[in-house]
Amino acid sequence: SQELEQSPQSLIVQEGKNLTINCTSSKTLYGLYWYKQKYGEGLIFLMMLQKGGEEKSHEKITAKLDEKKQQSSLHITASQPSHAGIYLCGADTGSGNTGKLIFGQGTTLQVKP
């Protein structure tokens, strides 16, 4: 079965610093989703990547999917306290939007003012 591994598991950075979170899949990714979650709350959709080599940005967050479609990274530039939370990568388990997503274990980000 397909598994997603996120690294690091937790991260503490000083405000203003850049950071990267990685998500590695054991199989080819058909659709890769990044979500942010505040503790105990729902998931906020950030970005979706589908094509090898694809890169998307929103405000100070950039997500990339490698050419082989087995690894994705989430990069935050000039981090702010509002970026703190749990970041989750999720992937479609089939060749389309099946509704069944598998998730990594999450990366907890703390941003120190």
Added chain:
Amino acid sequence: ETGVTQSPTHLIKTRGQQVTLRCSSQSGHNTVSWYQQALGQGPQFIFQYYREEENGRGNFPPRFSGLQFPNYSSELNVNALELDDSALYLCARRGWGGDYGYTFGSGTRLTVV
């Protein structure tokens, strides 16, 4: 506000009892998925409903069941509650148009004592 509403937000039940969790969407969509998220882990797929029928199931026992209604609202029912059922339960609907991200509700925190 994500447009997906879950109720109740918190719930405490006793082992062996039954529980019903609810999910509704501001805009209609014929696909809804349910996930269980234990503390410190990523969400786990329970099942998906498409046009009021179960259309895909994760590794969960039959005591986890669901319903989807013509108005696109949905229910998750869990019978014979066990302590390990304590978790955050999330429902998700698929996005419209060019945004195929799955939109999640804020979740229901279930505690089984």
